[in-house]
Amino acid sequence: MRRPPYPLKNPRGVRTVRRARTWLPGLLLVAPSIVAIGVFVYGMLGWNFRLAMTDRHSTRQPEEHFVGLENFINIWSEARWHLSVRHAVVFTVVFVLGALLLGWFLAFLMEKGIKGEGTFRTIYLFPMAISFVATGIVWRWLMNSGQDERAVGLNRLFDAIGLPQWAWFRDPEWGMAAMAIPAIWQMSGYVMALFLAGFRGVPEELREAARVDGCTEWGVYRHVVLPMLRPVTLSALIILGHISLKVFDLIVAVSGKQIITDVPAVYMWVAVFDSDDPAKGATIAAYIVLAVAVFVIPYLVWSVRKEKQS
Amino acid sequence: MTAVAVRSVGRRRVTAGVKLFFLVAFVMIFLIPVYVLLATSFKPLSEADPSQAWNLPQTWTAEAWRVAWEKLRPGIWNSIQLAVPGSLLSCALGSMNGYVLSKWRFPGADVLFTLFLFGMFIPYQGVMIPLVQLLVNLDSLAGTQGVFYGGIPGLVLAHVVYGIPICTLIFRNYYVTIPTELIEASRVDGAGMLRTYWSVVLPVSGPAIAVVIIWQFTSLWNDFLFAVFLTSPQNWPTTVMLNNIAGAQATPYSQQMAAAILASIPTMVIYVVLGRFFMRGLMAGALKG
Numbered sequence: 001m002r003r004p005p006y007p008l009k010n011p012r013g014v015r016t017v018r019r020a021r022t023w024l025p026g027l028l029l030v031a032p033s034i035v036a037i038g039v040f041v042y043g044m045l046g047w048n049f050r051l052a053m054t055d056r057h058s059t060r061q062p063e064e065h066f067v068g069l070e071n072f073i074n075i076w077s078e079a080r081w082h083l084s085v086r087h088a089v090v091f092t093v094v095f096v097l098g099a100l101l102l103g104w105f106l107a108f109l110m111e112k113g114i115k116g117e118g119t120f121r122t123i124y125l126f127p128m129a130i131s132f133v134a135t136g137i138v139w140r141w142l143m144n145s146g147q148d149e150r151a152v153g154l155n156r157l158f159d160a161i162g163l164p165q166w167a168w169f170r171d172p173e174w175g176m177a178a179m180a181i182p183a184i185w186q187m188s189g190y191v192m193a194l195f196l197a198g199f200r201g202v203p204e205e206l207r208e209a210a211r212v213d214g215c216t217e218w219g220v221y222r223h224v225v226l227p228m229l230r231p232v233t234l235s236a237l238i239i240l241g242h243i244s245l246k247v248f249d250l251i252v253a254v255s256g257k258q259i260i261t262d263v264p265a266v267y268m269w270v271a272v273f274d275s276d277d278p279a280k281g282a283t284i285a286a287y288i289v290l291a292v293a294v295f296v297i298p299y300l301v302w303s304v305r306k307e308k309q310s
Numbered sequence: 311m312t313a314v315a316v317r318s319v320g321r322r323r324v325t326a327g328v329k330l331f332f333l334v335a336f337v338m339i340f341l342i343p344v345y346v347l348l349a350t351s352f353k354p355l356s357e358a359d360p361s362q363a364w365n366l367p368q369t370w371t372a373e374a375w376r377v378a379w380e381k382l383r384p385g386i387w388n389s390i391q392l393a394v395p396g397s398l399l400s401c402a403l404g405s406m407n408g409y410v411l412s413k414w415r416f417p418g419a420d421v422l423f424t425l426f427l428f429g430m431f432i433p434y435q436g437v438m439i440p441l442v443q444l445l446v447n448l449d450s451l452a453g454t455q456g457v458f459y460g461g462i463p464g465l466v467l468a469h470v471v472y473g474i475p476i477c478t479l480i481f482r483n484y485y486v487t488i489p490t491e492l493i494e495a496s497r498v499d500g501a502g503m504l505r506t507y508w509s510v511v512l513p514v515s516g517p518a519i520a521v522v523i524i525w526q527f528t529s530l531w532n533d534f535l536f537a538v539f540l541t542s543p544q545n546w547p548t549t550v551m552l553n554n555i556a557g558a559q560a561t562p563y564s565q566q567m568a569a570a571i572l573a574s575i576p577t578m579v580i581y582v583v584l585g586r587f588f589m590r591g592l593m594a595g596a597l598k599g
Contacts, residue, residue: 131532
């Protein structure tokens with residue numbers, strides 16, 4: 001039999017007041033943050049969407065009118081927008097898969113404990129502490145498109161050891177795949193740390209039990225360890241994905257505002273500062289928010305619910 | 311020892327050897343950019359030739375470092391003024407929020423926490439244009455010019471506000487591990503919420519404070535997006551100055567590399583000295599897997 005949730009003898013009103021007295025101070029203490037998040041996150045997002053639905057195509061324009069989804073539709077007729085979306089997709093796929101695979105592989109190598117693990121971890125992780133701008137500066141040198149006698153960076157190194165040279169991020173077709181390399185360099189250590197924590201979270205008894213049941217080492221890995229890594233993989237995917245869709249610093253540091261490496265975040269910057277078109281900037285920003293929200297919101301709801309269950 | 315056991319020991323050794331080989335190979339690949347940064351930054355202009363791109367300097371000189379430091383110094387000072395107060399304020403807010411959301415919960419606290427968390431993942435582009443407008447309005451409200459929009463206080467404000475979600479998350483996850491009995495005991499002794507916070511919770515918050523300060527300091531120091539939208543040239547932090555130095559055609563590679571290293575030194579030092587806390591901050595960013 002279920003117990004009633006509160007003592008029935010107490011009249012409900014008295015109890016509510018008493019309870020409120022216990023939680024009200026807490027609410028008051030958090031209130032400034034609630035207001036700040038309400039205004040700066042949700043208010044601003046709403047304001048941005050509203051601006052994206054107006055015809056404010058210049059800051060000097062005296063008034064603005066509501067135009068509905070016009071900006072959201074019109075932008076698809078721009079060649080540059082198509083290009084920047086394509087670039088973002090290529091970058092995201094290469095970066096997310098690359099960082100995930102490399103991070104997983106590094107964690108896999110260290111999973112069983114290896115001499116000097118601390119040193120390896122420190123080295124793989126240190127790029128995380130550096131800004132994307134500094135990373136971009138080194139990699140711009142490394143991925144310089146000059147070839148043969150004008151080659152510096154990786155092209156010269158590749159030439160010396162007999163590998164083919166490449167235009168890197170200046171390659172019109174797959175340049176954005178090259179742009180993902182510095183991002184992979186910077187973030188795969190992080191993924192490694194996540195996976196390493198995941199590997200270590202698998203109880204040794206489980207592995208042992210599978211071995212006793214006649215599983216090979218690979219079988220243990222396939223059927224016991226890998227399924228338990230799923231939540232970590234999901235976290236890593238979400239984090240990498242949302243970094244990727246809003247990537248800005250790295251691209252600006254490597255190649256500036258060139259169209260050949262344009263992505264929505266850079267295009268938005270150009271729309272605001274160079275073309276002085278707030279409505280267009282807001283439209284691009286709204287698309288970036290939507291692209292991230294589509295997978296982050298279900299993830300957040302899922303993880304908060306899961307935490308509540310445990 | 312049986313033959314099977316011997317073979318399995320041998321196999322394990324081979325596997326360990328192969329793994330070590332890959333680990334060392336990746337260390338070398340990961341360190342290529344570091345070699346390039348250091349080697350190039352000490353080269354004199356006379357050695358700035360493609361044919362010597364990968365060589366160590368023949369004559370080592372700190373000239374590029376001196377020039378880079380001169381150019382970058384105002385930015386570094388701005389970054390200090392930004393990152394130190396910014397991370398301290400974030401820490402104070404995060405600690406109070408985390409305390410309430412874990413130990414002094416009110417109805418709807420979970421929904422609120424989820425709403426906070428979304429703020430961690432929003433692409434800041436989505437708030438940037440209204441934020442600029444709001445800061446301009448704040449300036450005209452306060453009768454100031456270039457304090458909120460264009461100045462460092464405005465940038466601190468933005469970072470502190472958008473840092474609330476992650477800081478709250480780190481503190482909340484840390485405070486959940488404090489036994490509730492401790493809080494209850496303090497309550498029974500007649501201590502109110504603030505008193506309990508001050509005398510019971512805060513004294514054991516050390517590790518979480520370290521994690522949050524390191525995390526916020528690093529993200530404030532490395533931020534480029536907010537700075538580029540919100541600050542005027544005399545208030546540019548390190549990252550923006552660095553990008554401008556490196557973006558100028560006339561800047562030799564040696565200076566670019568030296569400037570990139572200079573800009574990275576504070577966060578690198580933190581990483582090396584306090585790596586353990588840095589890692590914890592990173593893991594918190596992944597929520598709880």
